[in-house]
Amino acid sequence: MISPLTTNHLDPMVLSFRLSLSILLHLHPLFSASAYAHWTVNSLPGFSGDLPFSLETGYVGVGDREEFQLFYYFVKTYSNPKTDPLILWLTGGPRCSSLSGLAFESGPINFEGELKEGSLPQVLINPYSWTQNSSIIYLDLPVGTGFSYTKTSQDHKSGDHEQVQHSLQFLKKWFDDHPEFISNPFYIAGNSYSGMIVPIVALQILEGTYKHIFSFINFQGYILGNPFTIPHASENFRILFARNMALISDELYESLETSCQGEYVNIDPNNVECLKHYDTYTKCASVVKQGCILWPKCPSLKEPQTSNMMPYLPTIGLTMTKFEKHSIYMSGDHDMVVPHMETHAWIKALNYSVVDDWRPWFIDDEVGGYTRSFANNMTFVTVKGGGHTPEYLREESSIVFKRWIIGESL
Known part of the structure; x- marks a missing residue:
């Protein structure tokens, strides 16, 4: 039974903090058992009964001595986990917890619109979750974000380069522990500041020093929403x-x-x-x-x-011209944090020819936004009335994602 989303808008930072704290308290006995394992979560504070989807949480140690412990949520697709795409989701910010992706952007849960003082938010099922068509790993990155932590100095400061390296190390170990997903089509996704990170992680998988390590996965491309691409x-x-x-x-x-x-x-x-x-x-x-x-x-x-923002890796504008995997942007056209014209200008600067020129895309008979496709298998999409994340128009964003991920024309 899917509960409808309400139209009331709560402060997502307050909700995220309260649910994060309640989840931590709910799972604390498990966390204290081991920092190198994962656990199945059948229920959540604020939700009545068992969860109607598969949720796994866990830690993966990265760094030379596994001194950095990265926390993740993993939601299996509602459809076919054996063949549906697998996505690694990096939330922007920087330093926004991946819980925001799980609960406000592309994930399977949402919150009741009314909240009583001192009470936990009531958890609802999001009918527009991207997990209807894909399995998603929501990763707390960089270190210090969400439940991810360091065993060393508590004032550790993570930069872009370290975040890229930790993403790659995490993926290697996660696949080692989940070999059943090696053959699934694999994508890296994120929004906002992760636009600085996701494309470079993608290139490292394809062309980096450790590309031989990732040759076994079925890497298909990346997904970005309203991404930062060029500093300032x-x-x-x-x-x-x-x-x-x-x-x-x-x-x-x-x-x-x-x-x-x-x-x-x-x-x-x-x-x-x-x-x-x-x-x-x-x-x-x-x-x-x-x-x-x-x-x-x-x-x-x-x-x-x-x-x-954190220090920027200056090679992105050059190296992105080599990337010709399957990729998309999804820009809410009323976002002022990263205006859609910035993303479009960055794409145009790559000098790939247009293969499907600017045109509207539709939901039933209504315009959902506009789109343009390029010769490097990149699709640019605007969501009419959308904002900085899928939170603002969940249904429309999920429609774009579903059509693109299954290869259906917008």
């Missing part, structure tokens, strides 16, 4: 997005372009005109919800600040 590009594209969405006037946009020369990161403190116009832009844009400008702005949450 989002700040610049937000100005264009604000003009296109009528958040600022044409005159202000032109003044910004003239005085700032299209560069809005590390503005020269002596450029008085640029600072003045940028301040006006900030006042106009800050009153809307960055993740989806159609949604009400939540005063208790701070919007993402890309200036605090």
Whole structure:
């Protein structure tokens, strides 16, 4: 029995924290038994009865001495685990728990819309889960995210390079422990900041030093949603997005372009005109919800600040031109965190020819968004009215995913 999702929107950070804490307390006796095993979870706090899907949790040790313990949730497909695709999901942020992917984005659970003070959120089944067609591993990465931890210094700081290496080490050990999934079509997926990580992990699997280790898996490609791709590009594209969405006037946009020369990161403190116009832009844009400008702005949450992101691997723009596996972007066209035009510009910069030009895609007789396909087997898709993650339009996002993963035309 699938419970319907409600339309009330709770603070996902509050819900995620409360459920994370309750899950930790629920499973603590298991965790203390061993850090190198996995366990089947049949029930969750806030859900009545046994779970109607297969959920496994566990730790995998990575690093030279397995000093880094990576926690994961693994949900088997509702359909055929022997043949359906397997996906490794890396949540963005950086440092967002993979529980957000499990409960708010592509996973099988959601929450009741009403929450009483001091009570646990009631868990519902998400009818739009991507696990209807695929098995998904939700990984807490980098170290220090969610339940992942280090046995060494508690102030350990993880960068992009380490996150890539830990992803590869995790995959190797996870497949060693789950050999029954070796032949399944395998994809790497994620959104937001994971756009910096996922493509490089994909390239390492295909062309890296340890590519022979992964030659045994059936790697097919990657999936990204509203991804960061170039450091600080989002700040610049937000100005264009604000003009296109009528958040600022044409005159202000032109003044910004003239005085700032299209560069809005590390503005020269002596450029008085640029600072003045940028301040006006900030006042106009800050009153809307960055993740989806159609949604009400939540005063208790701070919007993402890309200036605090982790160090970036500068090879992505060059090495991505070599990647010709099956891949897709899924961009909510009302996301101001990573505007869709940034992702499209990055794809176009790869200089692959268009094989299916810009056109609408439909849900029944209604436009669901627009799409374009390229010669390197890459598909770009916008979701009309969508935001920074699948959370904003779960049904539409799941339809795009399902059609793409089974090879059906959008």
